[in-house]
Amino acid sequence: MNSNIKEEVTILFAGDSGDGIQLTGSQFTNTAALLGNDISTFPNFPAEIRAPQGTLAGVSGFQLHFGSIELFTPGDSCDVLVVMNAAALKANLKQLKKGGTIIANTDGFDSKNLRLANYPDGINPLENESLDNFKVTLIDLTKLTRECLKDSGLGTKDMDRSKNMFILGYIYWLYNRNLDNTIDFLKAKFKKRQDLIDANIKVLQAGFNFGETCESTATIEVKPAKLEKGTYRSIMGNQATALGLIAAAQKSGLTLFYGTYPITPASDILHELSKYKNHGVKTFQAEDEIAAICASIGASFGGSLGVTASSGPGIALKGEAIGLAFMLELPLVIVNVQRGGPSTGLPTKTEQADLMQALYGRNGEASIPVIAASTPTDCFDAVFEATRIAVEHMTPVIFLSDGFIANGAEPWKFPKSSDLKEIKPVFAKEYTSENKEKFLPYKRDEKLSRKWAIPGIKGLEHRIGGIEKEHETGNISYDPDNHEFMVKLRAEKTQKVADYIPLQAIDSGKDKGKVLVLGWGSPYGAIKTAVKSLISEGYEVSHAHLRYLNPFPKNLGEILNNFDKVLIPEINDGQLVILIRSKYLKDAIRLNKIKGLPFTVDEIKSKIIEIYPN
Amino acid sequence: MNVETNIQKPLTAKDFTSDQEVRWCPGCGDYSILKQVQSVLPEIGLKREEIVFISGIGCSSRFPYYMETYGMHSIHGRATAIASGLKATRPELSVWIITGDGDAMSIGGNHFIHLLRRNFNVNVLLFNNEIYGLTKGQYSPTSPAGKITKSSPHGSVDHPFNPLALTLGADGTFIARSMDRDPKHLREILLRANKHQGTSMVEIYQNCNVFNDGAFEIFTEKSSKKNETIFIEQGKPLIFGENNDKGIKLDGFKPVIVDLKSDNVSENDLWIHDENDRGKASILVRFFDNHQATGHLPRPFGIFYQEDRSCYEDDFKMQIEKASMEKENESLDSLLAGRNTWTIN
Numbered sequence: 025m026n027s028n029i030k031e032e033v034t035i036l037f038a039g040d041s042g043d044g045i046q047l048t049g050s051q052f053t054n055t056a057a058l059l060g061n062d063i064s065t066f067p068n069f070p071a072e073i074r075a076p077q078g079t080l081a082g083v084s085g086f087q088l089h090f091g092s093i094e095l096f097t098p099g100d101s102c103d104v105l106v107v108m109n110a111a112a113l114k115a116n117l118k119q120l121k122k123g124g125t126i127i128a129n130t131d132g133f134d135s136k137n138l139r140l141a142n143y144p145d146g147i148n149p150l151e152n153e154s155l156d157n158f159k160v161t162l163i164d165l166t167k168l169t170r171e172c173l174k175d176s177g178l179g180t181k182d183m184d185r186s187k188n189m190f191i192l193g194y195i196y197w198l199y200n201r202n203l204d205n206t207i208d209f210l211k212a213k214f215k216k217r218q219d220l221i222d223a224n225i226k227v228l229q230a231g232f233n234f235g236e237t238c239e240s241t242a243t244i245e246v247k248p249a250k251l252e253k254g255t256y257r258s259i260m261g262n263q264a265t266a267l268g269l270i271a272a273a274q275k276s277g278l279t280l281f282y283g284t285y286p287i288t289p290a291s292d293i294l295h296e297l298s299k300y301k302n303h304g305v306k307t308f309q310a311e312d313e314i315a316a317i318c319a320s321i322g323a324s325f326g327g328s329l330g331v332t333a334s335s336g337p338g339i340a341l342k343g344e345a346i347g348l349a350f351m352l353e354l355p356l357v358i359v360n361v362q363r364g365g366p367s368t369g370l371p372t373k374t375e376q377a378d379l380m381q382a383l384y385g386r387n388g389e390a391s392i393p394v395i396a397a398s399t400p401t402d403c404f405d406a407v408f409e410a411t412r413i414a415v416e417h418m419t420p421v422i423f424l425s426d427g428f429i430a431n432g433a434e435p436w437k438f439p440k441s442s443d444l445k446e447i448k449p450v451f452a453k454e455y456t457s458e459n460k461e462k463f464l465p466y467k468r469d470e471k472l473s474r475k476w477a478i479p480g481i482k483g484l485e486h487r488i489g490g491i492e493k494e495h496e497t498g499n500i501s502y503d504p505d506n507h508e509f510m511v512k513l514r515a516e517k518t519q520k521v522a523d524y525i526p527l528q529a530i531d532s533g534k535d536k537g538k539v540l541v542l543g544w545g546s547p548y549g550a551i552k553t554a555v556k557s558l559i560s561e562g563y564e565v566s567h568a569h570l571r572y573l574n575p576f577p578k579n580l581g582e583i584l585n586n587f588d589k590v591l592i593p594e595i596n597d598g599q600l601v602i603l604i605r606s607k608y609l610k611d612a613i614r615l616n617k618i619k620g621l622p623f624t625v626d627e628i629k630s631k632i633i634e635i636y637p638n
Numbered sequence: 639m640n641v642e643t644n645i646q647k648p649l650t651a652k653d654f655t656s657d658q659e660v661r662w663c664p665g666c667g668d669y670s671i672l673k674q675v676q677s678v679l680p681e682i683g684l685k686r687e688e689i690v691f692i693s694g695i696g697c698s699s700r701f702p703y704y705m706e707t708y709g710m711h712s713i714h715g716r717a718t719a720i721a722s723g724l725k726a727t728r729p730e731l732s733v734w735i736i737t738g739d740g741d742a743m744s745i746g747g748n749h750f751i752h753l754l755r756r757n758f759n760v761n762v763l764l765f766n767n768e769i770y771g772l773t774k775g776q777y778s779p780t781s782p783a784g785k786i787t788k789s790s791p792h793g794s795v796d797h798p799f800n801p802l803a804l805t806l807g808a809d810g811t812f813i814a815r816s817m818d819r820d821p822k823h824l825r826e827i828l829l830r831a832n833k834h835q836g837t838s839m840v841e842i843y844q845n846c847n848v849f850n851d852g853a854f855e856i857f858t859e860k861s862s863k864k865n866e867t868i869f870i871e872q873g874k875p876l877i878f879g880e881n882n883d884k885g886i887k888l889d890g891f892k893p894v895i896v897d898l899k900s901d902n903v904s905e906n907d908l909w910i911h912d913e914n915d916r917g918k919a920s921i922l923v924r925f926f927d928n929h930q931a932t933g934h935l936p937r938p939f940g941i942f943y944q945e946d947r948s949c950y951e952d953d954f955k956m957q958i959e960k961a962s963m964e965k966e967n968e969s970l971d972s973l974l975a976g977r978n979t980w981t982i983n
């Protein structure tokens with residue numbers, strides 16, 4: 025059998041949301057990852073759970089970029105487009121590279137499907153010359169699947185459900201993969217239905233065999249990537265956030281209490297955490313967003329690690345309570361998995377438009393630390409760090425993720441628990457004959473943070489609240505000078521965190537140069553790929569990526585001044601750029617995209633070239 | 639305050655009094671409630687450090703500052719939600735929620751009903767003064783229709799909440815009413831509330847002498863109290879009136895007032911109070927007539943309903959213990975590794 029070797033491939037699986045697209049995509053991802061490819065994925069969900077079948081609104085996509093080289097994005101465009109119906113082709117054809125491959129399920133191109141996809145009467149793109157620039161493989165999935173299962177005793181509905189396994193088997197054949205991982209998965213998934221296990225495996229194998237027997241095309245070999253040595257797993261951002269929280273709780277010796285209310289795209293963190301009750305994880309599905317954060321504040325008051333999570337609309341509801349946590353000076357981690365806004369906005373699409381909300385979305389002067397993750401695996405490290413700051417500095421901290429990295433997957437060289445830093449809460453001590461110091465709830469240490477005094481400890485009875493309080497005693501105070509003093513003290517406390525975080529590093533490129541691309545959050549991969557590629561073409565361009573958005577690392581101003589120009593790409597209408605301009609008086613240039621979609625590498629490259637000083 | 643010397647001596651009300659100056663208006667009903675709570679706590683026998691008072695916003699919500707226990711004065715309507723998180727993680731603490739008619743019935747209505755259905759083992763003291771005091775006199779969700787206030791100069795067109803009917807509707811497991819002007823009764827109710835395993839909801843009629851003076855006068859003044867109130871006790875017939883001469887009888891599902899002297903009825907024919915009877919409780923919480931209406935029923939005080947049902951925090955804890963036992967040895971390392979790994983050499 026002849027086989028072509030390729031460094032990287034992008035496949036886009038597309039079909040009805042009921043076609044099992046996400047499952048097919050994630051199965052191929054896991055298998056690719058297990059065989060040592062680098063991977064980056066981008067699931068793209070329709071807004072409706074089950075939009076009318078066959079329509080453009082109902083198209084669900086899963087883009088997978090895998091390769092033998094290091095990859096940082098799910099790919100600007102795809103090499104292979106797998107479509108289950110006409111709508112899927114219509115919605116995604118523009119994503120396919122010239123000369124790319126289309127694998128189409130012919131059964132999804134009958135007159136009804138063509139009409140639903142808004143093709144003119146009598147026009148079938150599979151039958152005219154419109155796809156002449158592409159390699160097209162046609163498979164009648166329904167017919168072949170039913171044929172394969174005709175003796176299984178299953179009804180047609182059950183039979184048709186496994187047709188995604190046929191396509192998966194075929195793609196496995198195309199890329200020289202074996203079926204073991206998916207067979208194991210099927211066995212676990214249908215544990216109680218042997219008939220479904222048998223049927224799905226049979227169809228999977230049939231798909232694989234179909235490739236082998238037809239041999240319509242050469243198979244493609246993508247060798248394992250030369251990633252850093254070590255043991256890896258594949259992980260999605262929301263999973264990494266969940267594990268980061270569990271790890272941080274264990275490393276701080278605290279019980280994790282996760283109070284939340286279901287919301288897209290943050291709910292998967294709840295689903296993940298609720299599986300780990302055996303690690304003492306307490307998940308609380310509250311009656312609303314406000315109750316979710318308030319219950320977490322109650323848990324923190326009681327000495328647990330209180331965490332709450334939501335997406336932008338929910339964070340808006342939590343605003344007052346975040347202010348309370350700020351006044352109480354209790355540890356609290358607030359996770360915001362951002363989505364398209366404002367209001368309900370685009371629930372299933374990505375955006376980074378809640379940065380200003382994180383920094384300023386409260387009444388009064390309530391500046392709290394803000395940390396952002398840049399990749400799916402970085403969610404683990406970044407939320408661990410957010411927890412460290414919350415606990416060690418006795419403050420609420422906002423952790424920003426977004427729909428793109430929350431649902432995207434990549435290989436993760438996971439840490440050993442012994443390599444993770446200890447997190448050290450500072451508790452107030454019981455009043456005894458040795459410890460006679462009078463307890464003052466708002467007495468501060470060198471970090472300007474107070475001690476955590478947990479109910480149940482004798483002699484530390486105290487009252488805290490949202491009303492302005494007197495310095496150190498915490499008693500209610502309306503004294504004008506005290507208020508000004510306290511407002512400034514709390515602001516200074518947050519800024520003080522800068523003494524306890526690493527200096528900003530340059531991710532790619534030199535310390536000085538013509539253009540610095542300064543990013544934050546999920547555009548990381550696209551910026552990195554663009555900058556690396558331009559460096560190899562001789563451009564003096566560098567990339568720095570901010571994890572700490574409040575306070576900024578202390579050397580950020582210095583870094584900005586080492587470049588002639590600063591470019592800030594954001595999936596919003598320009599937020600970090602405003603902060604950088606106002607704080608450093610630097611004439612930073614903006615690059616914005618507000619389409620609910622991540623940047624492509626090309627978009628960033630062209631902008632750098634456009635602004636590049638001659 | 640010297641802690642060590644307190645170990646030997648039994649605690650007194652003074653030990654539960656913080657050093658903060660009490661700032662309610664002189665004559666406010668809150669004072670008497672504070673005093674009762676401070677004097678009941680030593681009797682309950684808990685240590686100060688085991689008790690937490692959590693309040694929302696409103697006049698009554700200053701309460702925690704005056705208690706020498708742990709306390710939190712939180713934000714409007716959310717004390718119930720904060721207490722839920724605390725109780726879920728620290729079930730051994732004695733948690734008291736201090737709230738008002740605005741705090742619990744209006745802005746915090748949602749958390750209030752969910753607290754009740756989950757049945758956390760906490761005590762809710764709802765200071766009902768039928769007015770917004772802290773914001774200086776607007777009508778509240780418990781103000782009677784037609785109430786003239788600063789924000790309703792033509793009279794409120796809102797239909798008021800009946801807090802106890804709401805509590806029963808939300809499956810509350812302990813439902814009681816008392817008043818600031820009857821310290822003895824309040825004290826008994828507080829003791830019972832504390833004993834109950836589950837959410838104990840105690841509505842306390844509290845006089846706001848500045849913005850709604852005399853709202854409950856008819857129930858508290860000597861001249862009208864006997865005829866307008868009925869004090870219910872477990873196993874006892876429903877009797878009230880100037881000379882204990884009136885009773886309440888159930889005519890099917892309809893409560894009727896009978897004259898014990900002239901109507902030819904004996905105590906045996908009367909409604910016998912049974913705290914555990916949900917059906918009767920649902921009629922009793924509806925004794926909520928306007929006292930100007932002719933033939934209106936007296937307003938009941940006491941424990942309307944009590945039921946044993948498992949508490950959220952216990953089920954929550956049990957689930958975690960069970961899961962921990964089943965997968966005892968899963969380490970953080972195996973969790974981080976997940977099920978499928980590969981190695982690059």
Ligand code: SF4
Pocket residue numbers: 661662663665666667668697698767771772845846847848849
């Ligand atoms: S306004 Fe009314 S409720 Fe508030 S403290 Fe004064 S008297 Fe009491």
